[in-house]
Amino acid sequence: MGRNLSGLLKGSLAGPRLELLHLLAYQASMLRMPLFLVGGVVRDILLGRRVNDFDLVLEGNSAQFAEYIVRKFGGKIHIHSKFGTATWIPNESTIKRLNVPAFQDSTSVLSFDLISSRSETYEHPGALPTVTRSHIEDDLRRRDFTINAIAIRLDGDPFGELFDPMNGEVDLVAGVIRVLHDLSFIDDPTRMFRAVRYAGRYGFEIAPETSRLMNDEAHNILSQLSGERVRHEFDLIFEEDLPVDMLDRLKSLGLLKWVHPALQAADGNRLTVSMNKPGEEFGEFTFPDLLSFRQTLGWVLYLLNLNGSDIEAVGRRLAFPALLIKTAREASILKQELPAFRGWKPSQWTFRLDETPPLAVYAVWLVTSQPSLKEYLTTWRQIRPYTSGYTLQQRGLVPSPQFREILTRLRAAWLDGEVSTQAEEEMMLKGLIAQN
Ligand code: ATP
Ligand code: MG
Secondary structure, three states, rough: OOEEEEHHHHHHOOOOOOHHHHHHHHHHHHHHOEEEEEEEHHHHHOOOOOOOOHHOOOOOOOHHHHHHHHHHOOOOEEEHHHHOOOEEEOOHHHHHHHOOOOOOOOOOEEEEEEEEEEEEEEEOOOOOOOOEEOOOOHHHHHOOOHOOOOOEEOOOOOOOEEOOOHHHHHHHHHHEOOOOOOOOOHHHHHHHHHHHHHHHHHHHEHHHHHHHHHOOHHHHHHHOOOOOHHEEEEEEHHHHOOOOHHHHHHHHHHOOOHHHHHHHHHHHHHOOOOOOOOOOOOOOOOOOOOOOOOHHHHHHOOOOOOOOOHHHHHHHHHHOOHHHHHHHHHHHHHHHHHHHHHHOOOEEEHHOOOOOOHHHHHHHHHHOOHHHHHHHHHHOOOOOOOOOOOHHHHHOOOOOOOHHHHHHHHHHHHHOOOOOOOOHHHHHHHEEEEEO
């Protein structure tokens, strides 16, 4: 029998979390389906970290189980039939039935991911796995590292026994990232990135035997892996609190050149700036739907030292959305050209920067603190004259390329302080019309 963790669970799961686990456990035991808490959530509970997403493994049909739970206790359910998984998100009425205080902060959303226990085989190295139903132990064996292969049994009597056949807790206490078998990185080279991410996040070491498995064969499979899968690993690193160390570690482990040789010149230290979205005064930023603000900014900063053609090459390798390639490339070009803009008037800055995605301007401002870049984002880019193409037509002018010239001239006058009232603009406009 494994060590009982119900005391630890009680201590670390605040609010209705524990009661919801008890509820699921009771239902599973009635149905005689073994139910386990697994993976990152167990690791984080043992480390005393806060958790909101619960990964559960059921020895049984998880979609049917989730449907049964939502019928009985309400909430929302998402079934991902492709992966044989289901997510249950309890709602307020579910939580009200529990007789425990709800969350203090209304922002907490709990979700329970339920999967049927399964084992995985790889048809060829780096392929997506072929999945078959099986027992919890096989399910743990398909996982990445010992610290992520620990389970807590919920349906048993007593509730909350540790099930740790891979001795993950020993590594967790020692702070060691260790794969479960020698072919792990060959089955799935993204695990090399995951190792670096966990090592950085928790301040752990990668076991020397595990580092040695990042060998030529693993590198070779990494170099053939799809762009989306590799990019996603960097995206996850950019979401972390301390991406800089992780990016350094990727470099010192020699992994980058196998993704793309040009990445070796990328500079993780650029990400020491604040990665959060800035205040509203900075205006709107557009970025690809596929990525978050932080991920987009992460990429732009990381690639800032590369030249335009290397950025395009990396972007093609990693299946960047077109807007990400453009933003990263324009940021690098802007940063290079910046010294030549010294002494420029606001209108010159503005007309140059209007060609550049605002997120690129923002990234270059973060690393250079050039005040005109901030002025552009917060003020200049909004400034327009009162006159528009429409008002010119009303005055009897025939639309022509000169419209644009007149409007540009008026905008420049506002930006450079040559006019500062509507009446002054009107005077200037009259002069311009007379000249034309
Ligand atoms: P995080 O805190 O970053 O979410 P996590 O451990 O919860 O960490 P997830 O990516 O959410 O990581 O995956 C959940 C679990 O699934 C992991 O703990 C691990 O057991 C398993 N897992 C995820 N990705 C892999 C992989 N590439 N190979 C093997 N097992 C994996
Ligand atoms: Mg997770």
